Amino acid sequence: MGRYIFKRGLISVPLLLVVSFLTFILNSLSPMDPAEVVLHAQGVPRITDELLEETRLALGLDRPLLVRYWNWFLSCLRLDFGDSYVTGKPVWSLLGPAFLNTLKLTIVSVVAIIILSIALGVLCALREGKLLDKSIRGISFFLTAMPSYLLASLLVLYFSVKLDLLPTNGMDTIGSYILPVTVITISYAGIYFRVVRSSMLSNLNEDYVLYGRACGLPERKITRRILRNSLQVAVSVFCMAIPIILGSTVVVENIFAWPGLGTLSVNSILSRDFPIIQAYVLVLAASFVIVNTFSDMINAWVNPKLREDG
Amino acid sequence: MRRFHYFLKDRLAAVSLAIISITVIAGIFAPWIAPNDPEEVHMELRFASASWEYLLGNDHLGRCVLSRLIYGIRPSVLWVLAALVASVGIGAIIGFIAGYFRGRIDAFLMRICDVMLSFPGYVMTLAIIGILGVGLENILLAFVLMKWAWFARIIRTSVMAYAESEYVKFSKVLGMGSLRIMRKHILPVSLPDIAVTSSSAYSSMVLQLSGFSFLGLGIQAPHAEWGMMLNEAREVMFSRPEMMLAPGITTILFVTAVNFFTDSLQVALDPKLGISGKKRQGRPDSVAGRIQRNEVA
Amino acid sequence: MVKKQVVPFLVLVVTALWLAGCSNSANSEKESSANSAASSSARDELVYSTAKDINDMNPHLYAGSMPAQGIVYESLVENTAEGIKPLLAESWDISEDGKLYTFHLRQNVTFHDGEPFNAEAVKLNFDAVQSNASKHAWIKLSSMLTETKVIDEYTVQLVLSEPYYPTLLELSMTRPYVFLSPKDFIDGETKDGVNGFDGTGPYKLTDHKTDQYAVFEANERYWNGAPKLKKITAKVLPAGETTFLALQKGEVDFVFTDDRGADSIDVEAMNKLAESGGFQIVRSEPMNTKMIVANSSKQDSPAADAAVRKALWHSIDRETISEAIFSGTESAADTLFSSNVNYANVELEKREYDIELAKKLLEENGWAGEGIREKDGRKLTMSLYYDVNSSSQKAQAEMIQNAAKNIGIQLELFGEESTSIANRRTTGDYDLLFNQTWGLAYDPQSTIASFTSDAAYRHTTSGIPEAEELYRKIGEVMVSSDEETRKALYQDILSIVHDEAVFIPLTNGSVTVVAPKDLQGISFKQTQFELPFEQMSFSR
Numbered sequence A: 001m002g003r004y005i006f007k008r009g010l011i012s013v014p015l016l017l018v019v020s021f022l023t024f025i026l027n028s029l030s031p032m033d034p035a036e037v038v039l040h041a042q043g044v045p046r047i048t049d050e051l052l053e054e055t056r057l058a059l060g061l062d063r064p065l066l067v068r069y070w071n072w073f074l075s076c077l078r079l080d081f082g083d084s085y086v087t088g089k090p091v092w093s094l095l096g097p098a099f100l101n102t103l104k105l106t107i108v109s110v111v112a113i114i115i116l117s118i119a120l121g122v123l124c125a126l127r128e129g130k131l132l133d134k135s136i137r138g139i140s141f142f143l144t145a146m147p148s149y150l151l152a153s154l155l156v157l158y159f160s161v162k163l164d165l166l167p168t169n170g171m172d173t174i175g176s177y178i179l180p181v182t183v184i185t186i187s188y189a190g191i192y193f194r195v196v197r198s199s200m201l202s203n204l205n206e207d208y209v210l211y212g213r214a215c216g217l218p219e220r221k222i223t224r225r226i227l228r229n230s231l232q233v234a235v236s237v238f239c240m241a242i243p244i245i246l247g248s249t250v251v252v253e254n255i256f257a258w259p260g261l262g263t264l265s266v267n268s269i270l271s272r273d274f275p276i277i278q279a280y281v282l283v284l285a286a287s288f289v290i291v292n293t294f295s296d297m298i299n300a301w302v303n304p305k306l307r308e309d310g
Numbered sequence B: 001m002r003r004f005h006y007f008l009k010d011r012l013a014a015v016s017l018a019i020i021s022i023t024v025i026a027g028i029f030a031p032w033i034a035p036n037d038p039e040e041v042h043m044e045l046r047f048a049s050a051s052w053e054y055l056l057g058n059d060h061l062g063r064c065v066l067s068r069l070i071y072g073i074r075p076s077v078l079w080v081l082a083a084l085v086a087s088v089g090i091g092a093i094i095g096f097i098a099g100y101f102r103g104r105i106d107a108f109l110m111r112i113c114d115v116m117l118s119f120p121g122y123v124m125t126l127a128i129i130g131i132l133g134v135g136l137e138n139i140l141l142a143f144v145l146m147k148w149a150w151f152a153r154i155i156r157t158s159v160m161a162y163a164e165s166e167y168v169k170f171s172k173v174l175g176m177g178s179l180r181i182m183r184k185h186i187l188p189v190s191l192p193d194i195a196v197t198s199s200s201a202y203s204s205m206v207l208q209l210s211g212f213s214f215l216g217l218g219i220q221a222p223h224a225e226w227g228m229m230l231n232e233a234r235e236v237m238f239s240r241p242e243m244m245l246a247p248g249i250t251t252i253l254f255v256t257a258v259n260f261f262t263d264s265l266q267v268a269l270d271p272k273l274g275i276s277g278k279k280r281q282g283r284p285d286s287v288a289g290r291i292q293r294n295e296v297a
Numbered sequence C: 001m002v003k004k005q006v007v008p009f010l011v012l013v014v015t016a017l018w019l020a021g022c023s024n025s026a027n028s029e030k031e032s033s034a035n036s037a038a039s040s041s042a043r044d045e046l047v048y049s050t051a052k053d054i055n056d057m058n059p060h061l062y063a064g065s066m067p068a069q070g071i072v073y074e075s076l077v078e079n080t081a082e083g084i085k086p087l088l089a090e091s092w093d094i095s096e097d098g099k100l101y102t103f104h105l106r107q108n109v110t111f112h113d114g115e116p117f118n119a120e121a122v123k124l125n126f127d128a129v130q131s132n133a134s135k136h137a138w139i140k141l142s143s144m145l146t147e148t149k150v151i152d153e154y155t156v157q158l159v160l161s162e163p164y165y166p167t168l169l170e171l172s173m174t175r176p177y178v179f180l181s182p183k184d185f186i187d188g189e190t191k192d193g194v195n196g197f198d199g200t201g202p203y204k205l206t207d208h209k210t211d212q213y214a215v216f217e218a219n220e221r222y223w224n225g226a227p228k229l230k231k232i233t234a235k236v237l238p239a240g241e242t243t244f245l246a247l248q249k250g251e252v253d254f255v256f257t258d259d260r261g262a263d264s265i266d267v268e269a270m271n272k273l274a275e276s277g278g279f280q281i282v283r284s285e286p287m288n289t290k291m292i293v294a295n296s297s298k299q300d301s302p303a304a305d306a307a308v309r310k311a312l313w314h315s316i317d318r319e320t321i322s323e324a325i326f327s328g329t330e331s332a333a334d335t336l337f338s339s340n341v342n343y344a345n346v347e348l349e350k351r352e353y354d355i356e357l358a359k360k361l362l363e364e365n366g367w368a369g370e371g372i373r374e375k376d377g378r379k380l381t382m383s384l385y386y387d388v389n390s391s392s393q394k395a396q397a398e399m400i401q402n403a404a405k406n407i408g409i410q411l412e413l414f415g416e417e418s419t420s421i422a423n424r425r426t427t428g429d430y431d432l433l434f435n436q437t438w439g440l441a442y443d444p445q446s447t448i449a450s451f452t453s454d455a456a457y458r459h460t461t462s463g464i465p466e467a468e469e470l471y472r473k474i475g476e477v478m479v480s481s482d483e484e485t486r487k488a489l490y491q492d493i494l495s496i497v498h499d500e501a502v503f504i505p506l507t508n509g510s511v512t513v514v515a516p517k518d519l520q521g522i523s524f525k526q527t528q529f530e531l532p533f534e535q536m537s538f539s540r
Helices: A002-029 A034-041 A049-059 A065-077 A091-126 A131-145 A148-162 A175-204 A207-214 A219-247 A250-256 A261-270 A274-302 A304-308 B002-009 B011-028 B065-101 B103-118 B121-132 B136-163 B166-173 B178-214 B226-235 B241-269 B286-294 C003-035 C066-072 C119-130 C167-171 C241-249 C267-275 C306-315 C318-325 C355-364 C391-407 C418-427 C445-452 C467-479 C483-500
Strands: C045-050 C077-080 C083-086 C089-094 C100-105 C145-152 C155-160 C203-209 C213-218 C231-236 C279-283 C288-294 C381-387 C410-416 C432-436 C503-509 C512-516
Touching (some): A002 B121, A034 C418, A065 A274, A091 A175, A091 A274, A131 B241, A148 B178, A148 C241, A175 A250, A250 B121, C077 C167, C119 C145, C306 C355, C318 C391, C355 C391, C381 C391, C391 C432
Antiparallel strands (some): C077 C083, C145 C155, C279 C512
């Protein structure tokens, strides 16, 4: 087991290196001159060639690509991601709080998704084929087919304005979590609960259930076994949900004015704020890799057969 | 084929397939079906409600909503389908090579896939658009670039499972070329898995494109596209909420149909998920489960 | 069997969620009433929404939000409808040759941190601005100002290299010639950042959470009397329905047109708000002109052909745009500068909305054919760029494209981010693009000066035959000290540009304010980028 962890960990580092390097190159592909980006972002009304040269030197853009990349990567290890082109402030001072804000939203959503998925998944698996199962599945298909901005707008319109129960935007109170979390949960729970359901279904039909019943084992014990087996599969799925949602909150954050990674990333991309884009991709890729490794480790611990897999 | 028979028996699946087919056909034959020119501006008809000439009314520039909806099928549905096919195609080729030949080739290809998969999908698409510029082509390119790795992985798993089967071993012994084996033995059995994966990825791609157009980064004006129509309707959401109905309902209906279709396909191909309970021999049952697990991209 | 275990579990889950929902809404009620300034208790607070964060409030740089900087910092003089009026300078003398400006400063003015405002402070500020002159290339005063001299504690003298008539005007602008407390300088400079944001203005910045909100509190020791509105909060909200809903709910009470001239909410929705009571809509007089800029210097583009530009001009139905797309909130514009702009009250031939004339113009100039016209084997196709965040630009673009199709011009539309558009303008990589003039205080001199600037309209103007003459005249008018000569020169400049149709005006934009009904004293400044919050108050 230890060897497995070590092997996985070893792969992750070069992975991150490659990911960050590709992002760096991606940024250089942009037709816009970074010096110009900086000046436009600073709102300088008139950009002259001398000013461009000055800015280029100040940003160190005259040095070759690899040198710049290497310097940047080294400083990343110290959590110094450079300064934002747009605001001039250190990237981490913007990325850190945004990351935290989105993380809060994500964790609450994932908890809600887990609860809902397990509840619905188990319920549907047990009532399989019956009306309840069909209707829940149908509703879930419908809800996941709704573009999230549509869903969000409707919810805000109804709960926030008409019923005046919840704030329309921002992160101020605990109440302001409810609507964004609801939108995210509805969008994803529909998919995840089917995983639980199908996992439970496969387990319900396994031989050991038949044998257990034939041996006269108490129903409780059998149920517990079934649940345990089904949820093993679900665990790794739910683990991966965290980084996935972490990177997909763009629309929800836009509508609810949530000061998180979604807003930050879109703004940076659209204003070509390369340092933030690079740092953002790196952080998110790192979290993907970490959580991925973690969930694979859980899987491997539970199911030793998988340890030989590539 | 028996599976397909089960499939059609499920009325819901039949209906979904019908909806999808009608939509696709309507999109292909748009110039013949659409009643009016989707880009013809009639300022005097702004926000007009349904009339005989304009069956679904007019939008903020007086253009025929129904025609725009029909023409909008092309980018929203057809072009995404094309991107899906391209993405699956690339993924399939890589997945097959990796899964069949294994060893070092497999390890190398999977490393590349890992790298691609580590990028946060939604935002990388956004980044590619930010760099290459807006437009439908760039979004589709981004989709293809981001998704092929995921398909490759899944297909590889499926191929690996089947490549261990007895009849494949026999074929190898008989001296059958690798390509022929892949084509004749592995492809047909892994096709269902590929179909299910693609289908579920399709609905998320359609929704993502809608989201990007909503943000203004999709197809360019004045071309019609469902997400863009929703964007335009959002502007007047409070004064004229009815404008969101047409594109909204169409999108939801279509994606729901695709979702039902995916589900029915899955049930048809792996009856364990359906009502009957027979376990199948020799087929690694975890593949379908693994597919579902990873389908949330 | 298993039912027995699953059902209670579900009941538990549902109950938990329901309880959480209840207690949360109770919490949010209490908290929102503390947060929102629209609560009925002390009516001396205002919350306004802004699409962008206020950013870096360094007054000598350009990243910060202009309305915010406008209430924190002040300049020597102020530009009003009646001309230049004293602000921090009580009076001034200009030398005979126009090169020396002597200002007598107001006494007993202090910065927010207590530092005294005096000639020394003025010199430190101006020197800090000048040492970063390359960033200020747009404002010609920066290249003309050679020295700032301290004569005595409250007298300061500016030495120019040449007589420059817009000096006072440029000194009155929101930035960069405004004053920051010298204690906030870093090593005697401001170009690399500052330690604090203490100005002399009616409000001081007391709290700032990036991308969330910024709080300004009244400066009780303001030299012109403490403002009645004690607290102003700028909340960062994306435009569109989020802002509208926040307004409806009372989480935000004030909304106004932003730096880019975009209104954050749809006009019909605004009107509905006003009708339903509680809100008033106030609109300023026309502040700027929105237009399409044509690249006359792009060799192989039809935009280089004056006939094409004029034909396009004739094919645009401005009245319909004004009424249908802007619901009458912006008026049709037929000239680059509306007549209320200085020196722009010039007789210029109006180009009417006339499709037949447009077609005739094209025919006469060799553009022939059915469908998309052609001339010498080239198709009449042009690219038109608009700001993807502006729905009005998009609607106009679509409308104009359709109209152009009817006269045989094919326009391809591209929606891009404003930074991208600005980049195109600089590099000249466009045929047509949407733009707007800087507005009242800056027109006409800054906009006209930018005709020669690469970063602005050089590409637009350099393709016309009279380009050299145009640039020469622009250079002259800046340094001319005689009113009559200036008038004549401006007339020539405006006529040349109008005749060549390189700037195709569309509408005149103004600043729209949506405010609570009981807010009084809403007025506008001579610039679209600031609002005089210090004059507003709630009636009892």
